[in-house]
Amino acid sequence: MKNFSFSLQTILNLAISEEKKIMFEIGNLTSKKTKLINEISRYNKELSRAFELPFENNNLTEGKLLSLMPPVFKGIRIKIDMIKNEIIKLDEEINSKKDILIKKKSEIKTFQKIREKEFKKFSLKYQKYIQAEAEETFLMNKTRKKI
Numbered sequence: 001m002k003n004f005s006f007s008l009q010t011i012l013n014l015a016i017s018e019e020k021k022i023m024f025e026i027g028n029l030t031s032k033k034t035k036l037i038n039e040i041s042r043y044n045k046e047l048s049r050a051f052e053l054p055f056e057n058n059n060l061t062e063g064k065l066l067s068l069m070p071p072v073f074k075g076i077r078i079k080i081d082m083i084k085n086e087i088i089k090l091d092e093e094i095n096s097k098k099d100i101l102i103k104k105k106s107e108i109k110t111f112q113k114i115r116e117k118e119f120k121k122f123s124l125k126y127q128k129y130i131q132a133e134a135e136e137t138f139l140m141n142k143t144r145k146k147i
Contacts, residue, residue, distance in 0.1 A: 012112065036090070
């Protein structure tokens, strides 16, 4: 089995891209939810217009039309209830995505802290290396001048 080595920056970039993907999905779900809410308001407007319909302009309506109205109202109410159930499911999905997003954000912060610690370790080692080189050069120059 091969051993894979990943740089911390690569893992951090992957986590950031996953975070952006989840945010995009949440945005899509939210837009679906607003469309469904707008659809509910449209159905409610249709219902209110239907209640006003038989009595418009003082014209008498036929009994057939009035007898068909209750099932139409019930059908629209059923559609509204179905849309409300879809909205509830979307809310649950949005909340689960938000939980995943919170975990990803904490993961990203963890990777960033690890990267900062690694950078500090690297900079300390590099400073020690430069200091050792400088001391060695100083000693070499000092011994050359004596001879």
